[in-house]
Amino acid sequence: MSRFFSQQHRHLEAYTPGEQPKDMQYVKLNTNESPFPPSEKALAYAAEAAKNLQLYCDPTCSALTKEFARRYGIGEDEVLFTNGSDDALNFCFMAFCDREHPAAFPDITYGFYPVFAALNHIPYTEIPLTDTLAIDADDYIDIRKNIFIANPNAPTGVALPLSEIVRIVESNPDFVVIIDEAYVDFGAESAVGLIHEYDNLLVIQTFSKSRSLAGGRLGMAIGNASLIRDLNTIKYSTNPYNVNSMTQAAGVGTLLDDDYTRLNCERIADNRVYLTSALEELGFTHTVSSANFVFAQHPDLDGGALYRQLKARGVLVRHFDKERIRNYNRITVGTREQLDILLKHIREILEENA
Numbered sequence: 001m002s003r004f005f006s007q008q009h010r011h012l013e014a015y016t017p018g019e020q021p022k023d024m025q026y027v028k029l030n031t032n033e034s035p036f037p038p039s040e041k042a043l044a045y046a047a048e049a050a051k052n053l054q055l056y057c058d059p060t061c062s063a064l065t066k067e068f069a070r071r072y073g074i075g076e077d078e079v080l081f082t083n084g085s086d087d088a089l090n091f092c093f094m095a096f097c098d099r100e101h102p103a104a105f106p107d108i109t110y111g112f113y114p115v116f117a118a119l120n121h122i123p124y125t126e127i128p129l130t131d132t133l134a135i136d137a138d139d140y141i142d143i144r145k146n147i148f149i150a151n152p153n154a155p156t157g158v159a160l161p162l163s164e165i166v167r168i169v170e171s172n173p174d175f176v177v178i179i180d181e182a183y184v185d186f187g188a189e190s191a192v193g194l195i196h197e198y199d200n201l202l203v204i205q206t207f208s209k210s211r212s213l214a215g216g217r218l219g220m221a222i223g224n225a226s227l228i229r230d231l232n233t234i235k236y237s238t239n240p241y242n243v244n245s246m247t248q249a250a251g252v253g254t255l256l257d258d259d260y261t262r263l264n265c266e267r268i269a270d271n272r273v274y275l276t277s278a279l280e281e282l283g284f285t286h287t288v289s290s291a292n293f294v295f296a297q298h299p300d301l302d303g304g305a306l307y308r309q310l311k312a313r314g315v316l317v318r319h320f321d322k323e324r325i326r327n328y329n330r331i332t333v334g335t336r337e338q339l340d341i342l343l344k345h346i347r348e349i350l351e352e353n354a
């Protein structure tokens with residue numbers, strides 16, 4: 001830390017992204033990326049857009065907004081595109097939270113929520129998951145806080161039914177309920193269809209997972225026009241050009257290639273069944289995942305040790321050194337070939353540790 005670093009940020013504990021090591025070729029099952037390349041259309045559209053990189057990008061993302069609004073049956077003023085969904089989530093903390101409107105989220109969830117809260121000096125409450133690592137909607141009824149819920153939750157993969165989300169939204173009418181649907185396409189119910197019914201519901205989605213564009217950084221907030229206007233005020237007060245022109249074009253190409261995204265989601269759902277059954281046979285237990293990852297633990301293997309031994313063998317999974325989940329690893333559902341390599345190494349590690 002330099003002697004110039006602001007007092008305001010000196011104690012900030014920054015978010016630690018999943019590792020992206022370059023020292024060797026890993027089977028990468030640690031950051032929930034898609035194992036499938038972007039759609040051909042996305043690549044072609046991005047290449048075309050690159051020809052005009054001397055110009056600023058469109059700050060309104062108009063082509064992308066039009067195509068998205070048409071496909072999802074919402075108004076063009078009901079969506080805002082951002083630099084990954086992290087950008088949208090940060091905007092939500094900035095726009096809606098303050099001392100009188102503190103934040104609440106589960107104790108085990110996406111690790112960026114407490115960081116955004118701390119960065120913006122927002123008080124927050126972490127609400128414990130149940131013993132089975134699920135969210136109990138009763139814990140969020142009438143709590144008079146802005147609520148952030150990842151659905152499916154991360155890193156557990158456990159989804160909340162839409163009816164439970166509705167109960168939470170209806171019981172906190174004077175606070176915003178932000179549903180982070182980063183993984184929704186892999187098997188959960190989306191709340192997007194409810195945005196016209198509830199003026200306090202905001203849905204966050206991303207192109208990073210099901211749509212194979214993690215490196216392009218494209219996310220969005222979907223909600224009624226006045227919430228989106230507030231987020232735009234934050235965006236135009238920080239970085240109006242937050243989505244570059246190649247990414248905007250890749251986003252349009254991806255939307256036009258919806259069948260490809262759907263097919264990939266089906267492949268991931270099949271591979272999730274393949275992975276969970278194989279892990280069960282090996283003695284693992286796991287949460288019920290509706291996402292593109294599985295959260296699993298073994299009674300005879302320490303979670304951290306398994307992570308380290310897999311890494312030494314060239315397979316990356318994600319381990320969180322956090323009290324309640326220390327024995328677990330989060331494994332991204334990759335291709336069959338990637339999963340077979342992972343399973344082969346797990347079998348060997350189990351034999352070595354027997």
Ligand code: PMP
Pocket residue numbers: 083084085086087110150153154180182205206207208214217218219
């Ligand atoms: N929400 C959740 C629950 C996530 O796991 C992630 C990915 N790490 C994000 C949001 C952010 O994803 P991105 O910024 O790539 O859209």
